[in-house]
Amino acid sequence: MEVGRVGQVTCAAFLIACCLTVRTCSAVGKNKGRNLRAGFYQYTCPQAEKIAADLTSAALGQDPTLAASLLRLFFHDCFVNGCDASILLDSTLSGEPIEKASLGNGKTMRGFELIDEIKAKLENECPEVVSCADITAYITRDATVFSGLPYFKIPAGRRDSVISRAADVFHNLPTPAMTVDEMAAIFTRKGMTVDEMVTLTGAHSIGKVQCSVFEDRIYNYSETGSRDPKLQAAYASYLSAMCPPADAVPADLAAEGGDRLVYLDPSSPFRLDNSFYLRMREGKTLLQSDQNMADDPRTAELVGKMAAEPKMWMKKFTRALVRLSRVDVLTGNAGEIRKNCRAVNL
Ligand code: HEM
Structure with a gap:
């Protein structure tokens, strides 16, 4: 058998073996x-x-x-x-x-x-x-x-x-800087719908985020204003207190790396509920991506529905989690x- 043919057979045999055991063929x-x-x-x-x-x-x-x-x-x-x-x-x-x-x-x-x-x-x-x-x-x-x-x-x-x-x-x-289009493209690629994306993002009604993830919304938003105008004023002040600017980070926090964690939903940080959607509509979200979902006409209506119907959201959330x-x-x-x-x- 000539060298090329040996190579092909060896390669095919390797692929078959590899795909039978499926230890290295990621797509299989x-x-x-x-x-x-x-x-x-x-x-x-x-x-x-x-x-x-x-x-x-x-x-x-x-x-x-x-x-x-x-x-x-x-x-x-x-x-x-x-x-x-x-x-x-x-x-x-x-x-x-x-x-x-x-x-x-x-x-x-x-x-x-x-x-x-x-x-x-x-x-x-x-x-x-x-x-x-x-x-x-x-x-x-x-x-x-x-x-x-x-x-x-x-x-x-x-x-x-x-x-x-x-x-x-x-x-x-998805990352916090993404538009709804960009996030939806990722969810769709995974076989999930935009509705499921909005539903599952209700997971942000529990847990924490590092200040570094959202502090541009408080200190460095745009060329014309340092604070994101979408942030509710009192909430923005609370966030500034939680996440002081780099030159005002207290020594104890700096010693820990300077990146404090802030609750996504301080009103009920351990309870998965639809309060997150209410907060989205009031300018009380940390992540730009969440704010984008509240603002984008394709998702704003879903956010409104989930804010209005806690039981429906719960049902949809567990169903979407099973789909995930x-x-x-x-x-x-x-x-x-x-x-x-x-x-x-x-
Ligand atoms: C749709 C776009 C999403 C974006 C852009 C996003 C982004 C983020 C970011 C940046 C954090 C903070 C991480 C950190 O500071 O270390 C976070 C936290 C969190 N995310 Fe998302 N997320 C998304 C969707 C989801 C979904 C679908 C789920 C669940 C099914 C989820 C569950 C959570 C939870 C529970 C936390 C808090 C984690 C903790 O306290 O340890 N997120 N997310």
Whole structure:
């Protein structure tokens, strides 16, 4: 056989092997999650959801601020190549910088230790059965319920990715400077609607943001005015007090890095509710992206509806979260069930 042909055969064989085990073919096996189902571990690890829920409840009892971080962690995992626990990896076989290390995830991403704890317990009870991706989905549901929404079932059957690349983060996640068009383009690419985008952004009714993320709205808004005129005056003054300008940062804060965290919704920082949409309409949002949703004619009406109908928003939120949980998942024989959520199996 001539050299070129040998090369082709070897390459084809490699691809087939690689795609059969699906350890390195990122595109293979990703799907819309229609084959996920509630009660997936009913026979293989019936105690899985309860173990995850008990440990999550204990962790949230100690630190209620973690609920918001779990929701954000899940969103960021699902939007960067699917709900495949790629955000949990500390390293991969390729040695490339990982998702966790990307500035798009930032230093405020939390929840990894809780997932480690749950995984360790589940590996003891039912080794190599429950995926890190499903654990992440379960505890996001638990954090949502802890924050005041009614219980809902979350389907399972996801498998874990062996790929995690910082380079995939930026173009897959919305940023606070984006227009509604730009954010909608990302959500649409993930198979989600603009309505679901507005609904899920109600997650900003809990949790915190670093001053550095929004302080241009208080100090450096435009050439004609330093403060964003959309910010309600009293709220803007509160924000200036919380986030002093760089030359007035007190010594204790400077010692901590100078970037304070401010509640997204100080009126009910631990309760997931539609108060966020009311605040959006009153000029009391931190993120420019949220303000853009309140202003843009395509989303303003949805914001108004969600502000007016708390029960409807709750229902839509849990439904949209389930839809999010199905984005580009690995199922069947794709990916793997990691033994340790921070590392691929060797
Ligand atoms: C639509 C566009 C979105 C943008 C531009 C955006 C941006 C941000 C930013 C910049 C932060 C602050 C991070 C920091 O300071 O470290 C944040 C926090 C947060 N985001 Fe979003 N986000 C969006 C949608 C979502 C969605 C869909 C969810 C959930 C499903 C979500 C959940 C959260 C939560 C819960 C926090 C608080 C996290 C904590 O306290 O640890 N966000 N978001």
